[in-house]
Amino acid sequence: xSVTPTATTPVxxxxxxxxxxxxxxxxxxxxxxxxxxxxxxxxxxxxxxxAAIENNDRATAKRHAHSLRGSSGNxxxxxxxxxxxxxxxxxxxxxxxxxxxxxxxxxxxRRVKEVLTxxxxxRSR
Amino acid sequence: MKILIAEDDPISCxxxxxxxxxxxxxxVVTHNGKDAWQALHTQGAPSVAILDRVMPDVDGIEICRQxxxxxxxxxxxxxxxxxxxxxxDLLEGLEAGADDYLTKPLDTHELRARxxxxxxxxxxxxxxxxxxxxxxxxVAERKLAEExxxxxxxxxxxxxxxxxxxxxxxxxxxxxxxxxxxxxxxLIYADMDGLKEINDTLGHRAGSMAINAVADIxxxxxxxxxxxxxxxxxxxxVLVPNFQKTETRNLLERLERNLRRYNEESSHExxxxxxxxxxxxxHQQSVNIEDHMARADEVMYREKRxxxxxxx
Numbered sequence: 001x002s003v004t005p006t007a008t009t010p011v012x013x014x015x016x017x018x019x020x021x022x023x024x025x026x027x028x029x030x031x032x033x034x035x036x037x038x039x040x041x042x043x044x045x046x047x048x049x050x051a052a053i054e055n056n057d058r059a060t061a062k063r064h065a066h067s068l069r070g071s072s073g074n075x076x077x078x079x080x081x082x083x084x085x086x087x088x089x090x091x092x093x094x095x096x097x098x099x100x101x102x103x104x105x106x107x108x109x110r111r112v113k114e115v116l117t118x119x120x121x122x123r124s125r
Numbered sequence: 126m127k128i129l130i131a132e133d134d135p136i137s138c139x140x141x142x143x144x145x146x147x148x149x150x151x152x153v154v155t156h157n158g159k160d161a162w163q164a165l166h167t168q169g170a171p172s173v174a175i176l177d178r179v180m181p182d183v184d185g186i187e188i189c190r191q192x193x194x195x196x197x198x199x200x201x202x203x204x205x206x207x208x209x210x211x212x213x214d215l216l217e218g219l220e221a222g223a224d225d226y227l228t229k230p231l232d233t234h235e236l237r238a239r240x241x242x243x244x245x246x247x248x249x250x251x252x253x254x255x256x257x258x259x260x261x262x263x264v265a266e267r268k269l270a271e272e273x274x275x276x277x278x279x280x281x282x283x284x285x286x287x288x289x290x291x292x293x294x295x296x297x298x299x300x301x302x303x304x305x306x307x308x309x310x311x312l313i314y315a316d317m318d319g320l321k322e323i324n325d326t327l328g329h330r331a332g333s334m335a336i337n338a339v340a341d342i343x344x345x346x347x348x349x350x351x352x353x354x355x356x357x358x359x360x361x362x363v364l365v366p367n368f369q370k371t372e373t374r375n376l377l378e379r380l381e382r383n384l385r386r387y388n389e390e391s392s393h394e395x396x397x398x399x400x401x402x403x404x405x406x407x408h409q410q411s412v413n414i415e416d417h418m419a420r421a422d423e424v425m426y427r428e429k430r431x432x433x434x435x436x437x
Contacts, residue, residue: 021144021147022140023143033139034136034139037135041136066179066208070134071134074137074230074231
């Protein structure tokens with residue numbers, strides 16, 4: 001799978017906004033809830049991926065990469081979704097190229113976190 | 126609708142739940158295959174199941190396969206969640222018995238459309254089940270009506286002669302109205318010999334033909350005003366009203382002649398034999414037709430035993 005870096009848009013905010021449809025009046029902001037779930041989930045997935053790669057546990061690495069791709073896709077975090085997909089489909093998801101991809105993912109996540117945190121604040125106001 | 130979600134990913138699960146609830150569905154959430162299976166097998170189980178293809182224990186495809194192995198009148202509508210670009214998963218899922226699929230990342234418009242289609246299918250299935258129930262009820266009612274009609278009927282379906290009930294009604298009525306008549310009536314009991322053998326060796330169709338042949342012979346032998354009946358099985362009875370005592374011999378001889386003539390025609394697979402018992406009814410003495418029938422039956426049986434002895 002080839003990846004086109006989308007450096008300018010780490011998060012497609014339109015995808016996030018589409019979840020406003022599911023907002024129930026009087027309940028906490030649904031999009032904020034999803035952002036919180038994501039910001040909580042991703043660092044734990046990174047930890048699990050590091051551990052799996054260290055233990056050369058390919059099946060587990062593949063599964064976590066799959067989860068990361070799924071969640072990121074759902075929230076419109078397109079670049080991470082694409083790279084996670086690439087990691088998931090590596091012949092060896094525990095090799096050196098896997099490690100490189102994971103580092104890419106972590107640095108991208110720092111940018112994503114900024115965007116999502118700002119979005120969260122905007123919505124919480 | 127009541128919808129089950131089986132999805133281990135918290136975000137995907139939350140998006141599904143929020144949308145379904147917003148659209149007014151009742152949602153049952155599970156995060157693994159085992160809980161999903163259990164939820165689908167409890168009282169008032171969901172009618173739609175959205176199953177993730179990939180789950181830590183039992184995956185969606187396996188649940189699907191196991192569900193389809195069950196015989197049920199109310200199959201759950203299964204929507205499989207698969208990742209985009211995984212065509213082989215999709216095909217495997219449909220082969221396993223999934224009704225529909227959704228790809229991740231979720232498109233809520235698509236989700237909504239898929240659920241509407243599920244609703245239509247479930248409604249159609251329910252109306253079919255309802256229709257089947259109605260038809261079954263109608264058939265049962267019809268059967269009862271037919272049975273009631275049969276009970277009311279006075280004629281024998283197979284031969285068109287009077288049946289037992291018809292005979293009892295007409296002969297009984299005649300006995301009552303003839304109470305003051307000086308003319309007695311003649312009651313004849315006729316029992317086929319060897320119907321069982323015909324049934325056993327030539328089949329029940331031949332047996333029915335033999336019964337009809339006896340009916341024809343009786344019709345030919347007696348007059349229109351005589352009451353001719355098939356009482357059931359291989360038993361027949363005739364009531365000849367207002368007869369002259371001197372006629373008895375003539376009548377029985379005519380019956381014998383007609384039987385012989387039938388048997389001499391070479392085209393039949395079987396021959397017909399009748400054991401006959403005849404009693405006179407003096408209406409001034411008794412009005413109970415059933416007593417006379419029992420008497421005629423007795424005479425007939427003596428005759429039958431005698432014929433059996435003669436044959437040996």
